[in-house]
Amino acid sequence: MLHVLRRIVLEVSAADNLTSALGIIVRRVRQELDIDVCSVYLSEPGGQRLLLMASEGLNPDSIGLVEMSAGEGLVGLVAERAEPVNLENAPDHPRFKYFPETGEERYHAFLGVPIIHNRRMLGVLVVQQRERRRFDDEHVAFLITLAAQLAGAISHAELIGEVGHRREPAPQKNLQITGIPGAAGVAVGQGVVAYVLADLDSVPDRDAEHVQEEEQAFREALRAVQDELNEIKRRMEGVLPAEELLLFDAYVMMLGSDSLVNGTVDRIRAGSWAPSALRDAVRESTRAFEDMDDPYLSERATDVRDIARRVLMRLQSHVRGPEDFPERTILVGEDVTATQLAEVPTDRLAGVVSSKGTGSSHVAILARAMGVPAVMGVSDLPVGRLEGREIVVDGYRGSLYIQPSPELLEQFKHLQEEEQELAEGLQALAQEPAITQDGCEVPVYANGGLLADIAPSIQSGADGIGLYRTEVPFMIRDRFPGEEEQSEIYREALMSFNPRPVTLRTLDVGGDKALPYFPVVEDNPFLGWRGIRITLDHPEIFLTQLRAMLRASQGLTNLHILFPMISSLGELKDALQLLQRARDELLDEQHVIPLPKVGVMVEVPSAVYLAEALARRVDFLSVGTNDLVQYLLAVDRNNARVADLYNALHPAVLHALAHAARGAHQAGKPISVCGEMAADPASVILLLGMEIDALSVNVASLSRVKWVIRSFSRARARELLTQCMTMEDPAAIRALLNNALVQAGLGGLVRAGKV
Template identity: 85%
Template sequence: MLHVLRRIVLEVGAAGNLTEALEIIVRRVKQELAIDVCSVYLRDPDGDDRRLLLMASEGLNPEAVGHVIMNAGEGLVGLVAERAEPVNLENAPDHPRFKYFPETGEERYHAFLGVPIVHHRRLLGVLVAQQRERRRFDDEHVAFLITLAAQLAGAISHAELIGEVDNRRELLQQENVQIRGIPGAAGVAVGQGVVAYALADLDSVPDRAASSVEEEERAFRQAVQAVQDELAEIRDRMESVLPPEERLLFDAYVMMLGSDSLVNGTVERIRGGRWAPAALRDTVRESTRNFEDMDDPYLRERASDVRDIGRRILMRLQSHVRDPEEFPGRTILVGEDVTATQLAEVPSERLAGVVSSRGTGSSHVAILARAMGIPAVMGVSDLPVGRLEGRELVVDGYRGSLYIQPSPELLEEFRHLQEEERELADGLRALAQEPAVTKDGHEVPVYANSGLLADIAPSIQSGADGIGLYRTEVPFMIRERFPGEDEQTEIYREILQSFDPRPVTLRTLDVGGDKSLPYFPVSEDNPFLGWRGIRITLDHPEIFLTQLRAMLRASQGLTNLNILFPMISSLAELKGALQLLQRARDELLDEHYVIPVPRVGVMVEVPSAVYLAETLARRVDFLSVGTNDLVQYLLAVDRNNARVADLYNALHPAVLHALVQTAEGAHRAGKQISVCGEMAADPASVILLLGMEIDALSVNVAALARVKWVVRSFSRARARHLLEQCLTMEEPAAIRALLDNALVQAGLGGLVRGAGRA
C-alpha cells in the first residue's frame, strides 16, 4: 500500500490541473482497492462554502459530476464533513442520514466509507469509497484513504487558490486575490512579481510567455543538440569502463532526445506561446506520467530517465543568468524558499518586497529583509509561485498578506499607506541621532546588529551607539575556505576602528542549525539541538584560537572590543571558552603584541542559561539575550517552520518570565544585560524590556529610530507597571493588545500597525 500511495501522490502532483488530479485519484483508488466506486466531493467553489459538490467519480453516473450538491449536514457525505472523521458503514441505506440522489445511480451500492480532506484545520471535501456488497471496509482500507486524503489536501488547496477547482473560471484574472502568510518584515510594497527558482529544477520553473517564439524554439533545439553531444561523449568515455549492454542506457537516452513526444511536444507548446523552460516542464510531466501509468516495472522506471533528460536540457536553457538591469524597477521577489543569495542577486535599488512559500518571520531571509527595510511575507503555503511572474503584486508585511492583481482602489489605499510610512521615517530621522533616554532619565544605548563590512557606514549614519552584535560567521559563509588569521584581523580591525570609541561586540563563530559552511558541512537529524555555536568551536580549538587571536590583534590601541560567546548551555562550556581566550592572549603577549583585556559576554539562548544567568554573569562582564533562539527553545517551535509559526511568539508568558529571571540574575551579579534578538526591534516588546531594566538593546538598522522613539516616550516606572500587568496575563494576544494600547496612548500609534508578530 505504501508503494501504491507514493505512486498516486506523484501522479497527482504531476497533473496539469485539479480536474485531472481528481480523475487520477478516483481512477487509481478504485483500481488499487478493487472497489466499485470512488468519488471526491469538494466545497462548492461558486456557492455556499458549507455545500459539497461532486467533483469526480469513477463508478457513479458521469453526468452527476459537477451537478450533485449536498448542503451542510445533508447525507452521509455531509455527516463525514460535519464530524471531520471517517464514517464506515456496512449498509449505507439503513443509516438515518442516507440520502438518495437519483442522478448518481448509487442505490445499488451498500458499503460506504467516507474520509474528510482537511488542510490546516479547514475542511476541503470528502473522499468516498463504495461497494455493491454489504461489508465494512477493513482497517487497511480506512488507513489508506485517510493517509491519501491527508497527502492530497495541500495539492487540492493549492489548486483551489489558482482557480482550478472549476475550469469555468481563472482566479488569478480576478482583482484583489488575497493570500495569507506570516508577517516577515514590516511595510508595504507595490511592484511586479519576479520568480526566484532553483536552476535545473523543472518543478520550480515559472509560467512565462515567450518574448519570441522563434528564439525560444531555437534555444530549445540547441539545448537538445548540446545534451545529445554530451551524452554521446559520456558513452564514448565509458567504453573502457562499462560493458556494452550497460552502455546501451546512453543510447536509449539519445533516442529519447530524438523522440517525437519529447522534442515535438515541447516545440508545439513553445509555438503555442510558452517560453522554452515551461514548455519543457509540461512535456516532461506528461511523458513521465505516461511511463508511470504502465504496468511493466522496467518501463515505469523509465520515468526517472525522462526527468533526468529534462533536467539536462533545462540546465542548457538556463545558461543565461538574469542581468541586474533585467529586474523591474519595483521587483517583488517571489519563490518557494527564497534564499539570501537570491535576495542579493536583485539590485537593492530595484528590490521592493519579498514573498516566500517557506520560512517564518524569524527566518534569516526575513531578518535580512528587515535589515534592508524591505517588506516581506513568509510561509505562504498555498503560493502559486509559477503563475506570479510579471504580475502586479502588493505585499503587506504588517498583516502577512499578498494581493494579486490589485484593483485601482486597493493600489491607491496602499500607496497612501506607503506615503504615511515615508512621513513617519522622515520624522524619525532626526530623532535617531539623539540618545535614547527614558522620560525618567535612564539612558538605554541602542546598538546595531551587523554581519557585513558594507553595513558599517549605514550603522554609523543611523545613529547607532555601537555594534551590539557582529555576526562573524558571515565572512566565513561567503568564502570557500576558513578565512585565515590575517584576513579576520583585517575585517575586525576595520569594524573596531570605524566605531571607536563606541563599543563593538564580536560574536564568535556561530554556525550549525540553519547556518552552514559549504566547506564544513554539518549534517544532522536535528541540527538545532545538535552540533552548533560554541560546541563546534570548543571541539575545534584550532579554528577557535585563530579567530580569538584575530579579534585580539584587531583591538591593539583600541578599547572598544567586546567578545560574545554563543550557545552557552553550561558553566563548563564557558570555562573552556575563557581558557582558550586567555591562551590566545598569552600567545600574543609572548609575541610582543600589546593587547588590552576585552570585555567578555555570554549569549543567553537556551533554557539552561536562563537558570544559570547569575552563575554565568559572575564570570563575565555582561549577558546578551538572543531572543530568536531562546523563544524557539522555550516553546519547542522551529522558527523556520511555517506550519508551527503561529506558536512562535515572543510575548508568550513563559518567555516573559524567563527574561525577567535572566535580567534579575544578571543584576544580582552586578552585571549589565542586553537583548540582541528580533524582540528588541518590536515596539511593544521594547516597553517590557524597559520594565525589566534591560540595560541596552541591539537591533537592525532599519528599526533603530523607532526603537529610540519608544524608549524616549516611556518612563521606566510606567514600563515596569505595564510589565507587572503582563506577567499576570495568560494569553499572548491579550499582552499584545495591552501594549499596543499603551503605544497609542503614548502617541506612538504609527508604530502599532508595524508591530507585526513578536
Template identity: 80%
Template sequence: MLDVLRRIVLEVSAANNLTEALEIIVRRVRQELQIDVCSVYLRDTASESQQQMLLMASEGLNPESIGQVAMKAGEGLVGLVAERAEPVNLENAPDHPRFKYFPETGEERFHAFLGVPIVHHRRLLGVLVVQQRERRSFDDEHVAFLITLAAQLAGAISHAELSGEVSNHRGQIKQENLQISGIAGSPGVAVGKGVVAYTLADLDSVPDKAPDSIKAEEAAFKRAVASVQAELDEIKQRMTAVLPAGEQLLFDAYAMMLRGDSLIKRTIDHIHSGNWAPAALRDTVRENTRAFDEMEDPYLRERAADVRDIGRRILKHLQAPSIAEEKFPERTILVGEDLTATHLAEVPPERLVGVVSSRGTGSSHVAILARAMGIPAVMGVEDLPVGRLEDRELVVDGYRGTLYVQPSPELLEAFKHLQEEERELTEGLRELAQEPAITTDGIEVPVYANSGLLADIQPSLQSGADGIGLYRTEVPFMIRERFPGEGEQSRIYRDVLEPFDPKPVILRTLDVGGDKALPYFPVVEDNPFLGWRGIRITLDHPEIFLTQLRAMLRASVGLSNLHIMFPMIGALSELKGALQLLQRARDELLDEGYAVDMPKVGVMVEVPSAVYLAETLARRVDFLSVGTNDLVQYLLAVDRNNPRVAALYDGMHPAVLHALKQAAEGAHRAGKSISVCGEMAADPAAVILLLGLEIDALSVSVASLARIKWVIRSFSRERAKELLDQCLTMEEPVAIRALLDNALVQAGLGGLVRAGKN
C-alpha cells in the same frame, strides 16, 4: 496497501492539474479497493461563505452531476464529515438522519458509506468519499488507507487552490486576495508586479538527444559558459556600489564553479558520451546537487541552489543565445522556486522592491542580501505557484512572512496606505533617532544596532545607534569558500570597531550550525538545532576559535570599544572553556608584542538552561544578552524557520515572559547588565515589557532603531512595570498582545501597532 498508496501518490504527483489529479484518485481508489463509488467534494471557494461542498470528481456516480451537486455546511453526510472533521463510516447510509438524497447522482443504489476529511494546516479543504451497493461497514484498513490518501491529497489541493485552478475549473474569475504564508526574510512591505526568475531555462524538462556533431555541441557549451562568466563579471561590477568587497566574494564563488572540473569537464564528458549539450549539462547538475538535496541542513541545500543557478544560466544561453535582456517593471517583485543572490543582482536596484522564494530561510544568501539592501522578502513559501505569478499584482509583507496574490483594490489601497504611513513615520522619526532614548522618568536605555555585513556599518553610524549590540561574525564565514585567516578576520573586525570607537561594539564569536552552516565545513545531523552548533563547535575546534579570538583582539589594538560575546552557552563548563581560550589568545599576542587589553566579555542567554544559570554565568562575565529568537524557539519547541508551526512561535507567550524575568533578575543580583538583541527588542509592544523588566539595553536592526527609541521616550519605567505585572498574570499571548497594543495607542503610538491589524 502501502504499495498501492505509494503508486497512487506518484501518479497524482505527475498530474498536470487538479482535475487530472482528482480523476486519477477516484479511478485508482475505486479500482484498488474494489468498491462501487469513489468521489471527492471540495470546499467551494467561489461561494460567499466558502462553506459549501461541491462534487468535483467521481467514479460511479452520474458524470453529469460533477460540478453540479453542492451541499451547504452541515448538510448531508458529506456535510457531517466536514462538520466533525473526522471519518464517518456507515453500514447503511440512508438510515442515518443526516442522509440527503440527490437524484441527479444516481446514488440510491448504494448503501455503505465512508467519508474522510481532507485537511491542510488545520483548514478543511474537502471530503473523500467511497460507497458500495451492499450493506457493510468498511474495515479499519480501508479507513486508514483513505485517511492517509486524504492527507497526501491535501497539499496538492491547497497548491491548486492557490494557483487558481479550483476557480478556473468552474469557469470563475480568478480569486482575489489569495494569502500565502512563508517565513519573514527581510522586513517591510512591497507592492508591485511579479517577475518569475528563469521561466525559460528549466533543466528538468530537457530531453535526451543525440548530437549531430559532438564538436559543435562542445563549442556551443563553451560559448555559453563564457557568456555566463561575462554576465557574472558585469553583475559583480554593478553590485560594487551596493555591497562592499567582502560581500561580493559570493560572485567570485560562482566564477570558481564555472572553472571547476566538477561542472565543466563532467559536462563535456557527457557530450562525448553521446548526448547534446543541454542534456549533458542537466545530468551534470543533477549529479552535483543530488548529495546536497539529500542533506537535512538548510544551508547545504542552499549550495545545491547555487549549482542549479549556474546550470540554468548556462542552459539559458544554450537555448536562446540571442534572447534580449529581460525588461523589469518599475516595481519588480522577484519570484522563484529557488532564488539566489545573483537573481537579486540582475534586477536594477532602483526597480527591485520585493523578493519571494518558495525555498530558503532567513539565513539564506537571498535573505541576507535583501536585508542589506533594505528589500522586503518572504522565504520558504511552500505552496507558492511560481509559474502563475508572472506579471501578477503582488503584495509582500516581510514583517509577517506573507504574500498576497492579485490583491483587491481595497487591500491594495490598504497596503499602499500602510507604505505611505511607514514612509511618513520614518521621516518624522529621523531627528528623534539622533536623540538618546530616555524614559519619561529619566532613565536612559541605550539602543544599539544589530549587524552582520560591513554594508550595515555606515547606515548604523548615521542612524543614531549607541553602538553595535550584536555583530554576527558568521556572515563573513558564510559567504566565503574557506575559513578566513587571522589577518583577513582582523581587518574585517577593525572595519567594524574603528568607526564606532569609543562606542561599544559587541562581536559575537562564530555561531554556526542549526540553520547556519558553512559550505566548506558541513555539519549533517538529524536534529541540527539541538546538535553541534555555536560554542559547542568552536570549543571542539580550538584552532578555529583561537584564530578568531586572536583576530578580534588584534583588531582592537589602540581602540577601547571591543566587547566579545559567546553564543549558545548552556553550561558553566562551556563558559570556563571559552574564557580560558580567550586568555590564551591574549597571552599569545602579548608575547608577540601586541598591546592588547582584555575586552569586556558577555554571554548570550538563548538556551533555556542559561536562564536558570543567569546569576551564575553573570558573576563570571561583564554582561548578559538575551537572544530571544533562539530562546523562544527552544522554550516553545517551535522551529522558527518552519512555516507549518510559525503560528506557535510567539514572544508574548507567558513562559517567555517568565523566563526573561528570571534572567534579568539573575543578572542584576550579580550586579551585571543585561540586554536583549533578538526580534523582541524590535517589537514595540514587547519593548514595553522589556522596560518593565529593567532590561539595561536593546539591540535592533537599523530600520527599527528610531521606532524603538520613540517607544522608550513615551513610557516611564513605572508605567512599564505596571503593564508587566498585569501581563505576568495573563495566560494567553493574544491577551497580552492586546493589552500592550492598547497601551501603545493610548500613548499616541498607534502607528507602531503590528501591521497585522491593518
C-alpha cells in the same frame, strides 16, 4: 500500498489544475481499491456548502451540480464530525439523503473520510459499492492516509486554478494567500521567481518573448546534449560492456522522441518559453511511464527526467543580470536563500515571498535589516505561476494579494505613503539619545554582519554595534578566512565606531547556518553541534578568530567579545581559557593588546537559570531571543507548520527574560537583548520594565525603537510588565501593549484593521 500512495500523491502534485488533480484521485482510487464509485466533494469558500467536484461511477452530469450544506447527508456528516463514516448499508442511516441526479440509489456500502489541511476542512473523499458490506480496516487506513497526504496537493491545485495561466486572465482578482509575517511593511511590485537551476519542478511559467528564438534555443540544446551523450559513450567504450553502452543510444533516442520534442515545440509555439515548455512535456511523458505496471518501464521515467535536466542546463546558460530585474521586484521562491536575495539590486528589491521559512528565518531577518517587507511560510504558494504577476506583499499580516484590483492597489499605495511619512518623521529622532521620560538612558545598538552594514549603522544614529555576526564573512567564502583577513574586517568595524562599543560574536554556525566547506549534517541540528560547541572542539579555528579580534583592537578600547550558545559554566571556563591563551600568545609576539570586555549570550534555557553565575564570570550578558524562544517553547523557528506557536510574548518567555535580568543585576552586570524581540515596539515596553540595560536591533527598526523608549517612563513600563506577568494569553498581552502604544501617541507603530 505505500508505493501506490506515493505514486498517486506524485501524480496529483504534478497536476496542472484542480480539475485534473481531482480526476486523477477518483480514477486511481477506484482502480486500486477495485470499487464501484469514488467521489470528491469540496467545501465552497466559507465552508458552508459541499459541492461534488469529481466522480468515477456516479452520473457524470451530476458533477458540479450536486451540492449540500456542510451538515446535510452522509457527506455532510463526515465533514461535521471530521472523522470517517463507514456504513454497510447507507440508505438505512437516518442522515442518508438521496440525490436523484447522481444515480447513487444502486450503491449500499459507503465510506467517507475528511480531507483536512492546516485545520481547514477542504472536503470529503467518498467510496461506494453496490453490495452491502463494511469496508475493511485496510481500506479505511488507505483512504485516511491518502486524504491526509493529498490535502496539501489539493489546496495547492486550488490556488493554481485561481491564479490561472500567464497567457490567460486570472479568474480571480485580489486573490489573497496567507503565510507568516516575515518583515513589516507593504510593497507593490512584479513577481520574479527565484528557482534552482537544472531543477525542472522549480521552473516558473513565463511567456516566450520571441517564439522562434525559444524554439531554436531548444533544438540547439537538444543537439548539444545528444553530442554530449555520444561523446560519453565513446569515452566509456572499453570500460563498459557493449550491452551497457546501448543505454546511451537509448538516451539519444529519447531526445528525439515525438513526445519530448514535439510536446515541447508545440508548447513553445503556443507561447511558453522553452524551460517551462520542456517541463510540461517531461511531466506528460513521465506520467505515461509511471502508469505502466512493468517495473522496468516505469523506471524509464527517471531516465527521461535525467536527460531533460541536461537539456535544461543548456537552456539556462544565460544568468540573470541586474538589469533583468524589474524596477520593483517581488522576489518569490520555494525557499528563498540569502544569495538569491543578494542577486537582486537593492534599489530594485521591493518585497520577498517564500514558501518555506518563518519570521525567524535568516532570510526574514535579512529582509528586516534591509527594510524590505517579507512574507514567509506560504506553504501552498503556486510559485511557478507568479513570474511577472502584479503582487502586493503585506508583511504586517503575512499576506500577499495576486492580481490586485485598482481599488486594492490604491489602498495599499496610500498605506505606503503613510509609512514613508512616518519613517521621514523619525529620521531626526534617530540621532537623539534614547532616554525614557523619567530620565533613564537606554543605548540602542545596531546588529550587523557585513562591512556594508557599518555605514548605514553609523548614519542611523546607533550607539554602537550590539551584535556583529562574524559567521557572515565565513559563509560568503569557499574556505575558512585566515587570521589576517579576519583581523582586517574586525579592525574596520572597530575603527568605524570607536569609542562606541562593537560587540563581535564568535563564530556561530550549525543549526540553520551552514558553511559549504565545513558541512554539519545532523538529524536535529538545533540541538546538536553548533555555536560554542563547534569552536571548542576546533580550537585551531577558535584561536585564529580570537587572535584576529584581539589584534584588531590594538590601540582601541571598544572591543566586546560575545560567546554564543553557552549552556554550562564549563563551556564558559574553556572559552575564557582559550581567549586568555590567544592574548598571551600575542603579548609574547610584542603586540599591545587591551583586555576586552567579554559577554555570554543567553539563548538556551540552562543559561537563563545560570544567569547570575555566568554574569559573575563575565562583563555582560546578551539575550538572543530568537533562539531562546525556540528552545523554551520547543518550536523550530524555521518550520512554517508550527510558526503560529512561536510567540515572543508567551508568558514562559517573559518569566525567563525577567529571571535572566534579575540574575545579571544581582551579579552587578548589565544585560542587553539583541534578538528580534528588541525590535518589536510592544516587546520593548516590557524590556524597559525588566530594566534591560540596552537593546540591539536591525538598522531599519532603530528609530522606531528609540521612539518607544522616549515615549514611556521606566515606572509606566514596570506597571505594564506587572500586569502582563499575571496574564496567560499571549494575544491578550499583545492587545494590552498595543493599546498602551496607542495611548502614548505611537499608533503609527500599531497596524490595526485590514486593508
